[in-house]
Amino acid sequence: MSQDVLQADHLQVAFDTENGELICVDDVSFSVASGKNVALVGESGCGKSVTSLSILHLLGKHGKITGGTVRFQGRDITHLPEREMDHIRGAEISIIFQEPMTSLNPVLTIQYQMEEILRLHTGNSGQENHKEVQRLLTLVGIPNPERVLKGYPHELSGGMRQRVMIAMSLACKPKLIIADEPTTALDVTIQAQILALIKSLHEQTGTSLLLITHDMGVVAEMADEVVVMYAGQVVERADVFELFDHHRHPYTEGLMQSIPQLDGDVSVPLTPIPGMVPSLREMGTGCRFAPRCKYAAPECSARAPALVEVKPGHYVRCHKYGEEGNADG
Numbered sequence: 091m092s093q094d095v096l097q098a099d100h101l102q103v104a105f106d107t108e109n110g111e112l113i114c115v116d117d118v119s120f121s122v123a124s125g126k127n128v129a130l131v132g133e134s135g136c137g138k139s140v141t142s143l144s145i146l147h148l149l150g151k152h153g154k155i156t157g158g159t160v161r162f163q164g165r166d167i168t169h170l171p172e173r174e175m176d177h178i179r180g181a182e183i184s185i186i187f188q189e190p191m192t193s194l195n196p197v198l199t200i201q202y203q204m205e206e207i208l209r210l211h212t213g214n215s216g217q218e219n220h221k222e223v224q225r226l227l228t229l230v231g232i233p234n235p236e237r238v239l240k241g242y243p244h245e246l247s248g249g250m251r252q253r254v255m256i257a258m259s260l261a262c263k264p265k266l267i268i269a270d271e272p273t274t275a276l277d278v279t280i281q282a283q284i285l286a287l288i289k290s291l292h293e294q295t296g297t298s299l300l301l302i303t304h305d306m307g308v309v310a311e312m313a314d315e316v317v318v319m320y321a322g323q324v325v326e327r328a329d330v331f332e333l334f335d336h337h338r339h340p341y342t343e344g345l346m347q348s349i350p351q352l353d354g355d356v357s358v359p360l361t362p363i364p365g366m367v368p369s370l371r372e373m374g375t376g377c378r379f380a381p382r383c384k385y386a387a388p389e390c391s392a393r394a395p396a397l398v399e400v401k402p403g404h405y406v407r408c409h410k411y412g413e414e415g416n417a418d419g
C-alpha cells in the first residue's frame with residue numbers, strides 16, 4: 091500500500107481584509123499517495139490555488155492557516171517556521187505556476203536561475219550543477235540547452251519558459267510537485283505538449299503530483315484521484331474512474347456536462363452551469379451550491395451538508411446522499 095506524501099486534514103485558510111477575516115478554504119481534506127497524481131478541480135475562485143499555496147506557506151502577509159493540519163511525509167508542517175519551510179520549498183515540494191514569467195527573474199539568465207536552485211539545495215560543484223541543468227533541459231525536450239541557458243526569460247516562447255519551469259521543478263528531485271494550472275497561459279497547441287511532458291516525467295520519476303486545474307478533460311487524462319472543490323470546500327472526492335463513471339454531486343455533474351466530446355454529436359450544445367461561484371462574503375447557512383443547483387430542495391438552503399463517504403474512498407457533500415452516506419439519489 092502506498093504511503094501518503096501529503097495529507098491535508100480539515101484545512102482552513104483565512105485572509106485579513108478591510109472587512110475582517112475571510113475564510114477562503116474551509117474544512118478541506120485530501121491526501122496524495124506516493125507516486126500518485128491527484129487533481130484539485132473546480133472553477134476559478136473555488137479555493138484550489140489558495141489550498142496549494144497554503145501547503146507551501148505562500149499566502150503572503152494577509153493569509154494564514156487558521157485550522158486543520160498539513161502533513162508532508164508524515165511530518166506536521168502546518169506551522170513550520172519559515173527557515174524550515176525554505177528547506178522544503180523547491181527541494182522537497184516544488185511548484186509550477188500558471189504563468190512562468192511570474193516565477194522567473196527577467197534580469198537573470200536561465201543558467202543563473204537554474205543553477206542557483208542547485209547551489210542552494212545541494213553541495214554540488216559549479217561544474218556538476220552546470221551538467222545537471224543541461225541534463226534537465228534535455229529531459230524536458232529542449233533541444234539546444236546551452237543556447238537556452240545563456241538566454242533571458244523574455245527571449246523564450248511561453249511553451250519554452252514553461253519547459254524551463256518544469257526542469258527547475260525537477261532540479262532537486264522533489265517528492266511532490268504542485269502544478270497550478272500549468273497550461274492555462276499557453277497556446278492551445280502547446281498545452282497538450284506540456285501536459286504530455288508533465289505526465290511522462292511524473293511516470294518516469296515517480297514524483298507525486300498535485301495538479302490544480304479547472305479542466306475535466308485534463309483530469310481525465312492525468313489524474314489518479316480527483317478532489318472537486320466548490321466555494322472553498324471539497325464537494326466530492328474519488329478515484330478518477332469512480333468519479334467519471336459514478337459522480338454524484340450536482341456540481342461535478344455540471345462540470346462533466348461542460349466537457350466537449352470529440353466523438354459526441356456536435357449539434358448538441360455543451361451545458362454550462364448556470365450562475366457563478368458566490369462571493370465568499372455571501373455564504374448562507376445552507377449548501378453553498380444551492381443557488382445554482384437544479385436539485386435544490388428547501389432543506390438545502392437551511393442546513394449545510396457534511397462530506398460523507400458514500401462508498402469506500404468516495405466522498406460527497408450533498409443532502410441527496412444523507413449524513414450517514416446512504417445514497418438515495
Ligand code: SF4
Pocket residue numbers: 339340341377378379380381383384385386387390395407408409410
Ligand atoms: Fe444541490 Fe441540495 Fe445537494 Fe446542495 S445539498 S448540491 S443544493 S441537492
